[in-house]
Amino acid sequence: MSAEPLPTRADVVVIGAGVAGLSAAARLADVGRRVVVLEAAPRLGGRTTAFEDRETGERVDNGQHVLFGCYRDTYAFLRRIGSDGLAPLQPRLALTMADDNGRARRLQCPRLPPPWHLVAGLLRWSALSWSDRVSALRIRPLLDAARRGSAEAAARDVPSDQTVTGWLDAHRQSAGIRRWLWHPLAIAALNQHPDVAAARPFVRVLAELFGPRVEDSSVGLPTVPLDDLYAAPARRFIEARAGVVATKTPARLTAADSNERSWRVFARGQSMEAPAVICAVAWHALARAFGEAVPPALDALVSAASARRSSPIVTVNVWLDGPLFDGPFIGLVDGPIQWAFDKSAIFGERAGHLSLVASGADALAEMDAASIVDRATTELRRALPVMTSRRVLRSVVVKERRATFSLAPGEPPRPATRTPLAGFYLAGDWIETGLPGTIESAARSGHLAAEAVLADAAR
Numbered sequence: 123m124s125a126e127p128l129p130t131r132a133d134v135v136v137i138g139a140g141v142a143g144l145s146a147a148a149r150l151a152d153v154g155r156r157v158v159v160l161e162a163a164p165r166l167g168g169r170t171t172a173f174e175d176r177e178t179g180e181r182v183d184n185g186q187h188v189l190f191g192c193y194r195d196t197y198a199f200l201r202r203i204g205s206d207g208l209a210p211l212q213p214r215l216a217l218t219m220a221d222d223n224g225r226a227r228r229l230q231c232p233r234l235p236p237p238w239h240l241v242a243g244l245l246r247w248s249a250l251s252w253s254d255r256v257s258a259l260r261i262r263p264l265l266d267a268a269r270r271g272s273a274e275a276a277a278r279d280v281p282s283d284q285t286v287t288g289w290l291d292a293h294r295q296s297a298g299i300r301r302w303l304w305h306p307l308a309i310a311a312l313n314q315h316p317d318v319a320a321a322r323p324f325v326r327v328l329a330e331l332f333g334p335r336v337e338d339s340s341v342g343l344p345t346v347p348l349d350d351l352y353a354a355p356a357r358r359f360i361e362a363r364a365g366v367v368a369t370k371t372p373a374r375l376t377a378a379d380s381n382e383r384s385w386r387v388f389a390r391g392q393s394m395e396a397p398a399v400i401c402a403v404a405w406h407a408l409a410r411a412f413g414e415a416v417p418p419a420l421d422a423l424v425s426a427a428s429a430r431r432s433s434p435i436v437t438v439n440v441w442l443d444g445p446l447f448d449g450p451f452i453g454l455v456d457g458p459i460q461w462a463f464d465k466s467a468i469f470g471e472r473a474g475h476l477s478l479v480a481s482g483a484d485a486l487a488e489m490d491a492a493s494i495v496d497r498a499t500t501e502l503r504r505a506l507p508v509m510t511s512r513r514v515l516r517s518v519v520v521k522e523r524r525a526t527f528s529l530a531p532g533e534p535p536r537p538a539t540r541t542p543l544a545g546f547y548l549a550g551d552w553i554e555t556g557l558p559g560t561i562e563s564a565a566r567s568g569h570l571a572a573e574a575v576l577a578d579a580a581r
Contacts, residue, residue: 128368128394132158134575135387135396137373137411140168141561142549143402144356145199145568150575151363152202158396159360160389162372165349166357169404169525170561172347175518178441178474181347184520185437186463186477187561188310188451189342192330195565203355208346214239215339219249219302219453222504226452227302231339237265239336244299254298261293264325265332273329274556280322283531286312289321306453306460312558313433313481313526320529323558330557343450343468374413375399377543385545398579400571402549405430405527419542426534430552435525436483438498441475441516446506457501458486475516478502481525491519526559527552539571544578547571 136147139161147157165171172183189196191211200206214233220226231243244250244258267276280289286308290300305316311327312319331339344351357367373389385399401411405427409416416424438459450467454460459480465473478498480486486494495517502509527533536554539547549571550564557563 128371128390128392129156129158129366130392130394132156132366132394132396134158134398134400135160135373135385135394136400136402136549137375137387138168138402138404138550139163139166139353139367139369140402140550141170141196141199141352141564142551142568142571143168143400144353144360145195145565146400146402146549146572146575147360147365147367147568148199148202148356149569149572151360151365153576154363155575157360157363157365158394159365159367160371160373160387161367161369164370166353166367166369167349169522170348170564171353172349175439175475177516180465180473180475181350181469182439182475182518182520183348183437183477185435185522185525186461186479187344187348189344189561190331191335191337191340191342192333193342193560193562193565195569196562198569199356199565200352203352203359205351205355208351209342209344211337211340211342213340214336215243215341217341217451217453218447218449219306219455220505221301221455222457222501224505224507225249226447226506229303233336236269236334236336236338237262237332240265240332240339244303247302249302250298251296254296254302257294257296258299258303260295261328264328268329268332269334271334273326273333276329277322277326277556280325282320282322284321285531286316286319286321286324289325290316301455306455309460309481310479311560312529313435314529315482318482318530320531323529323556326556327558343463345468345470347469373411375401375411375546376415377417377546396545398545398547398575400547400549400568400575402568402571404524404550405552406432406524408548417543420546423537423541427537427552430534431528431530432524433481433526433528434483434487434521434523436480436486436494436522437520438478438480438495439475439518439520440478440495440499440514442512443515444512446476446502446509446512452506454501454505457505458483459498459501462502487521487523491517494519529558539567539574540578547574 133155227249
């Protein structure tokens with residue numbers, strides 16, 4: 123821990139230095155607010171960070187993240203801190219999927235105006251039968267709404283208790299297109315099986331992906347480890363504007379006299395005052411921000427956050443003795459591993475491993491590392507026959523048991539950024555953004571919190 127003392131006053135204190143906290147802090151620092159960011163962990167990034175593998179020395183993301191052209195808040199944040207060029211977008215949506223029979227099929231959307239680019243891509247995709255392609259046309263009303271830019275309205279019409287499977291049933295989507303497209307997309311976006319996850323955020327994702335710009339559905343892969351993409355640049359940006367970013371610094375909050383519109387933040391054995399606090403911690407950590415004394419006005423909010431369930435992601439990082447597939451990534455149909463990313467194709471020669479991602483990985487998360495690696499490599503051999511001639515040189519398994527919050531119908535409602543207490547705001551992928559627990563939801567929540575602070579201060 124640094125011995126350097128923290129300031130005794132700040133314009134805004136941000137607790138938590140993941141995407142949400144840093145996007146909020148960067149926005150506020152950009153307009154001249156003196157911001158102090160406090161992070162309990164030894165490194166920045168929260169659930170979106172990287173570590174150094176002790177044997178190879180490679181930087182390894184704690185989980186692979188994919189960006190899309192519709193991630194407007196994410197790219198606004200990256201542009202602000204000068205790192206948007208480190209996550210370039212494809213010119214158009216293109217992805218290859220392989221099933222457990224070793225068949226690989228590539229979906230490539232032509233550069234046509236939305237939604238025709240998707241329609242044309244699906245009509246030409248050899249993975250689908252003609253009946254599958256016809257069933258895809260039944261979501262045309264959703265695509266039309268997306269083209270008009272009304273993603274929020276399209277999602278609002280979906281019943282809150284409807285699952286993704288129920289929504290697909292209602293739109294008569296065939297088994298083939300579910301298998302090759304909707305299920306992989308839903309599991310990746312929602313981190314839960316379509317039988318479990320609510321349909322409303324899934325429809326919001328579809329409407330955002332296939333919005334009014336053809337590049338909305340383009341994939342962006344960070345070409346550097348996640349902390350180099352946003353955490354380190356954000357820290358430099360904030361500190362260059364008289365802000366402070368401190369790690370290894372747990373913080374606790376106490377509301378000052380409500381007439382003072384002030385909060386006291388205790389960290390490193392000292393007290394700091396600020397008129398505004400943005401709490402950008404995960405849902406399951408919110409209660410800890412207050413220690414033993416949650417303010418009565420926040421009891422219901424904190425209890426609801428604590429009751430929200432989580433969904434795990436397991437990432438299997440493997441080093442092989444030869445290449446496995448062409449291109450930066452490939453999707454795997456039907457198995458517990460949904461995506462494989464070749465980090466050497468993404469990071470360049472400084473990386474030599476694959477990241478195999480299992481979302482909604484409740485069963486895998488209960489297995490030991492050796493069993494997980496065995497299961498993952500078995501799936502690779504089924505989908506990619508060349509794997510039978512490859513040898514695993516090293517493996518590192520990362521289990522994020524609380525990777526995202528549950529989106530199952532019946533979960534507690536997601537809170538807004540403003541709370542019942544003046545000067546206390548929430549940010550995080552789990553607050554009500556309309557989106558599932560993605561980087562975009564986190565960045566959007568950070569910007570919402572920053573704008574709320576600025577608007578309230580101007581009153």
